[in-house]
Each structure stands twice: as structure tokens, then as C-alpha cells.
Amino acid sequence: MKHGEQNNLEVNRSARRVLVTYWIDLGRVSIHTLKDSVHIRGSLMKLPGADSPLSPSSVEIIFRKIRNEIGGRRLQIDFDNWVLNSATGSWEPGVARERRNANRFSDIQERIIQSTSIRIDE
Amino acid sequence: MLMKKILSVDDEEAVLRCFERALKAKKYDIKTCSDSEQALAILEKEDFDLIMLDVKMPKANGFEIYEQIKKKKTPVAVLFVTAYPASFAAKSEPMVHMWREEFSDGNTDILYKPFDIDTLVEKVEGLIGPAQEDE
Numbered sequence: 478m479k480h481g482e483q484n485n486l487e488v489n490r491s492a493r494r495v496l497v498t499y500w501i502d503l504g505r506v507s508i509h510t511l512k513d514s515v516h517i518r519g520s521l522m523k524l525p526g527a528d529s530p531l532s533p534s535s536v537e538i539i540f541r542k543i544r545n546e547i548g549g550r551r552l553q554i555d556f557d558n559w560v561l562n563s564a565t566g567s568w569e570p571g572v573a574r575e576r577r578n579a580n581r582f583s584d585i586q587e588r589i590i591q592s593t594s595i596r597i598d599e
Numbered sequence: 600m601l602m603k604k605i606l607s608v609d610d611e612e613a614v615l616r617c618f619e620r621a622l623k624a625k626k627y628d629i630k631t632c633s634d635s636e637q638a639l640a641i642l643e644k645e646d647f648d649l650i651m652l653d654v655k656m657p658k659a660n661g662f663e664i665y666e667q668i669k670k671k672k673t674p675v676a677v678l679f680v681t682a683y684p685a686s687f688a689a690k691s692e693p694m695v696h697m698w699r700e701e702f703s704d705g706n707t708d709i710l711y712k713p714f715d716i717d718t719l720v721e722k723v724e725g726l727i728g729p730a731q732e733d734e
């Protein structure tokens with residue numbers, strides 16, 4: 478494995494470890510490191526059944542800890558349910574944007590189903 | 600060039616074919632099987648960079664296979680695939696324990712159905728990197 482790639486994967490692991498510590502639902506976020514940037518996108522929310530909901534201060538702490546873990550890399554955050562208020566500099570719950578629909582699994586499933594007659598329940 | 604190896608375990612054939620199609624297109628070396636017994640037999644003989652586990656399966660479910668995988672000395676990345684986010688609810692003691700003790704290594708991720716192929720590839724690359732590496 479290339480050294481740079483190994484570093485990128487370790488950065489991803491570090492970010493994931495922080496999210497796990499705060500009971501963040503990993504199924505709703507994607508983490509990708511490329512060169513000097515770490516991209517985290519999706520929806521930031523806790524696992525079902527986790528005790529306390531996310532607050533602006535806890536979100537800020539999570540991002541601060543991730544920044545500590547990723548060294549000097551730039552952190553790019555794109556969540557559909559938390560937005561950074563540029564006026565106050567604090568994180569606020571935001572209105573979810575519509576997710577991308579291109580290349581959806583269900584579309585590909587449908588093409589496979591048409592050719593095999595196998596039925597899938599999502 | 601060495602290709603990164605993935606084992607996908609799912610009891611739905613169409614899902615396995617979907618993963619095969621999407622990840623072979625990205626040049627990953629993917630093997631599939633449909634239950635825990637086959638999976639554990641394959642894992643006895645071969646090493647993989649990533650194991651994709653359906654959560655709800657007959658016989659042993661994905662969590663039981665995960666426990667077996669985690670007993671191995673060689674760390675391996677795991678991607679759970681499920682249509683049921685409630686499977687990961689932090690309510691039961693076994694799940695809380697698994698989350699704290701196993702997920703905390705940062706080597707495990709979750710993919711919820713339905714998903715887009717970009718997200719699937721992003722999750723896989725986020726765990727093991729692009730498909731091919733130089734020798």
C-alpha cells in the first residue's frame with residue numbers, strides 16, 4: 478500500500494473513531510480523505526436509542542476533536558441537517574436538503590431484477 | 600498490480616450481484632457468499648481487505664460473523680449493510696458493548712439501503728482505499 482494512501486486511511490479511521498465515541502450513526506455519514514483535505518458529508522445524528530440528542534456545542538466539540546486528529550489537513554463538512562451560521566460561527570440544526578438520486582441502488586436493483594426475476598425488499 | 604480483495608456476505612443473490620457489478624467496475628477483486636457458514640469457511644482459507652456483511656441473514660446474522668472476524672489476529676475492515684438502522688440502536692447491552700469495544704477501532708462502517716453507488720464506493724474507498732495498489 479502506498480504510504481500516502483495508508484495515511485489517508487488512518488485519517489479516515491481517526492475521524493470514524495471520534496464519531497463512534499459520540500455515538501454518531503456511521504451509516505449516515507461518509508468520510509473521504511484526499512491529499513490535504515478530509516471530507517465528511519451526510520447527516521450528523523446519533524444512533525437510535527442513544528441517550529442525549531446532539532446540541533450545537535456537542536457538534537462543535539466533535540468537529541474540534543476531528544480537527545485535532547487530522548493534523549493540519551483541511552476539514553470540509555457538508556451535512557444536510559447541520560449548518561454553520563456564518564454570522565455567529567456556531568453550528569445550528571438545518572433543513573435537510575434533498576439527497577442525490579443518481580445511480581441509486583434501487584435503480585440498479587431494478588435493472589437486475591428485470592433480468593433475473595429475483596425480488597428484493599429493501 | 601495487486602487488487603484489493605472484498606468478501607461480501609448477503610443472503611439475497613440480487614444484492615450480491617449488484618455489489619459485484621459496482622465494485623468490479625472499480626477494479627476490486629470481490630468474492631460473494633450467501634451465509635455465515637460459507638463466509639467463515641472462506642475466511643479460514645483467504646485473507647480479505649474488506650468484509651461486507653448483511654446484518655439480517657438466516658443462520659448466523661452479520662453481528663455473529665463480525666464477532667468471529669474480530670477474534671482473528673489480522674485486523675480487517677468491515678462494512679455492515681442493512682435496510683434497518685434500528686439494528687444499530689444503542690439500546691441493548693450487546694450492541695452498546697460492540698459499539699464501544701469493536702467499532703471504536705475505526706475499522707468498521709455502516710451502509711444503509713437504499714444507497715447510491717457513489718456512496719457505496721465512497722464507503723469502500725474510505726475503509727480500504729482505491730482498488731489497486733502498486734506492488
